[in-house]
Amino acid sequence: MTTTLITGATRGLGLETARRLAEAGHTVYLGARDLERGQKAAEQIGARVLQLDVTDEPSVQAAAKLVREEAGSLDVLINNAGISGPWKAAGDFTAADMETVYATNVFGLVRVTHAFLPLLTASSNPVVVNVSSSGGSLTRNSDPTTGEYALGILTYASSKSAVNMVTIQYANAFPNMRINAVNPSLTDTDFTNVVSPGPTPIDFTEMGIQSVEEGAEIIVRMAVIGADGPTGGFFEADGPVPW
Structure with missing residues (x-):
């Protein structure tokens, strides 16, 4: 039996991934x-709820202790928890904005990975997927023709650039694990219910974005x-993503 942990899994991509893997x-x-909220979601898809706040060290340590006691090892870790933070022009962002987003998207990912x-390492085929x-x-981002x-x-x-580098560093350090980053692409979740303030503003709500199932x-x-699968890579549905 493959034991899998998915962070931020009560809705959107995390919940759909949990459903698919539980079915598998x-x-x-x-x-x-x-x-x-987690208990209700877990009951719907046949999963086990695990109270876990990636920004809180005691919460993460308690979660790791519980999985160790119940399962003894972990085969798959999916670091899915993430936030978009505020959407505004580059010049309007503050250090506090950065700290809030990095606390979940980067430091939370490292906190969970370190704890688990x-x-x-106790698994015969350990896999880490960083969303x-x-x-x-x-x-x-350097190409004006891209979204x-x-x-x-x-x-x-x-x-997310930091997540990619963290992924490479972990993959280099643990060659016996399969550790990769993935790009689900533009998906119909709470993240995309916004208008981007970038150089060319984008109203995501008016775009034909993909379903959660596709993402x-x-x-x-x-x-x-x-x-024998890849490690240290960055992938989307159509293949590798350029760093």
């Missing part, structure tokens, strides 16, 4: 800040790779 036979721990590394974004691609260039959200985009596809695909 995984024992899924559904990470949730709100235990009541002993359980991952990133093409908004963190330096290549695409990423037009996105123009300083805090979120830079936090979760690359997360699920990378969660079930074997020991």
Whole structure:
């Protein structure tokens, strides 16, 4: 039986990924800040709720202790929890804005990964999937013809660039694990119910964005790779994403 933990899994891509993996036979721990909300979501898809706030060290340590006691090891860690932060022009962002977004998207990811590394090393085929974004691609952000260039959200985009580097560093340090970043692409979630303030403002609500089921596809695909699968990469549905 494959044991899987997904952070930020009470809605959107996290919940859909949890549903798909539970259907595939995984024992899924559904990470949730709100235990009541998490319990309702877990019951709907046949998962186990795990109270987990990625920004709180005692919460993460307690979650790791519970999984260690119940399962003994962890096969798949999906670092999905993330926030977009405020949407405004680059010159209007403050250090406090950066700290808030990085606390979840970057520091939270590292906090959870660090706490669960002993359980991952106890697995025969450990896999880590870090949910990133093409908004963190330096290549695409440097190209005025791309949607990423037009996105123009300083805090979120830079936090995902940091996630990509963290992914590479972990993959280099743990060659026996499969550790990758993924880009679900523009998906119909709370994240996209906004108008981007970037160089070319984008009203996401007027775009034909993909469903949550489509967005979760690359997360699920990378969660079930074997020991001979790629590591240290950045992938979307159509293949590698340029760094």
